[in-house]
Amino acid sequence: MLDAGKTETLLEVNNIEVIYNHVILVLKGVSLSVPKGGITALLGGNGAGKTTTLKAISNLLHSERGEVTKGRITYRGERVQDLSPADLVAKGVIQVMEGRHCFGHLTVEENLLTGAYIRKDGRAAIARDLDMVYSHFPRLKERRKSQAGYTSGGEQQMVAIGRALMSRPETILLDEPSMGLAPQLVEQIFQIVKAVNETEGVTFLLAEQNTNVALRYAHYGYILESGRVVMDGPAAELRENPDVKEFYLGVSDQGRNSFRNVRSYRRRKRWLS
Numbered sequence: 001m002l003d004a005g006k007t008e009t010l011l012e013v014n015n016i017e018v019i020y021n022h023v024i025l026v027l028k029g030v031s032l033s034v035p036k037g038g039i040t041a042l043l044g045g046n047g048a049g050k051t052t053t054l055k056a057i058s059n060l061l062h063s064e065r066g067e068v069t070k071g072r073i074t075y076r077g078e079r080v081q082d083l084s085p086a087d088l089v090a091k092g093v094i095q096v097m098e099g100r101h102c103f104g105h106l107t108v109e110e111n112l113l114t115g116a117y118i119r120k121d122g123r124a125a126i127a128r129d130l131d132m133v134y135s136h137f138p139r140l141k142e143r144r145k146s147q148a149g150y151t152s153g154g155e156q157q158m159v160a161i162g163r164a165l166m167s168r169p170e171t172i173l174l175d176e177p178s179m180g181l182a183p184q185l186v187e188q189i190f191q192i193v194k195a196v197n198e199t200e201g202v203t204f205l206l207a208e209q210n211t212n213v214a215l216r217y218a219h220y221g222y223i224l225e226s227g228r229v230v231m232d233g234p235a236a237e238l239r240e241n242p243d244v245k246e247f248y249l250g251v252s253d254q255g256r257n258s259f260r261n262v263r264s265y266r267r268r269k270r271w272l273s
């Protein structure tokens, strides 16, 4: 277990505000910190601001007409707000986008190799890392000659994470790895994330609507609601928190449907109170 008091903080988001299209205020003072070697989860429902937070960190907001208008983002103590996504990759931070973007016409292996494009340490090192990726994703080794566009959703998520690993990152920002996957596959993906974290020492900040699974694998969690952090704590504590249990872990445990019901119930309650 990570001891937050002793570990180094890699990424620090300090009170950021994000505005889309000059007028839509989406993040209203979000702060979080990501310790080296940990898995930190950014939780919350639809539209809470998880993707916006990750894109603010990796500087991918410009293409969305979004802008960080307040606050500060640092990596290893250095301000990274003005870096391009490529500069950030060079510093060891890479984002795996929501919806697993693969190059459909390339093979699985070619996709993985595109992740190594910024490296200058030679073919042998890249070949070793390809083996490392295949050791975590044996399924990808089996499918390495297949065209990525014809692989399953789970396999494409594996390709997206594997490709990120090929850049030898220190930190991966992973957006909604469970999206659209069957529960068994979600579990498998999270097990791989945990193994990569433990054996390769890669730090993760992951955004997830699936609170239940994320809190079982993460060390620490932040819960976002309407662009604000409403709660944070060690994952084990959040799992036992009565509000989290009621509103995010869906007592009846029937997946997103019941989760949505719980949330609309909560909205109603808030509206009435």
Ligand SMILES: Nc1ncnc2c1ncn2[C@@H]1O[C@H](COP(=O)(O)OP(=O)(O)OP(=O)(O)O)[C@@H](O)[C@H]1O
Pocket: 020, 021, 024, 026, 044, 045, 046, 047, 048, 049, 050, 051, 052, 053, 064, 065, 066, 098, 176, 209
């Ligand atoms: N390009 C954009 N222009 C305007 N508003 C946007 C844009 N992208 C996102 N938003 C709004 O910002 C809010 C936060 O969206 P965001 O995608 O960050 O949420 P999320 O927590 O990732 O949700 P989900 O779990 O559905 O992926 C939402 O209200 C969304 O409608």
Ligand SMILES: [Mg+2]
Pocket: 050, 051, 052, 098, 175, 176, 207
């Ligand atoms: Mg999102």
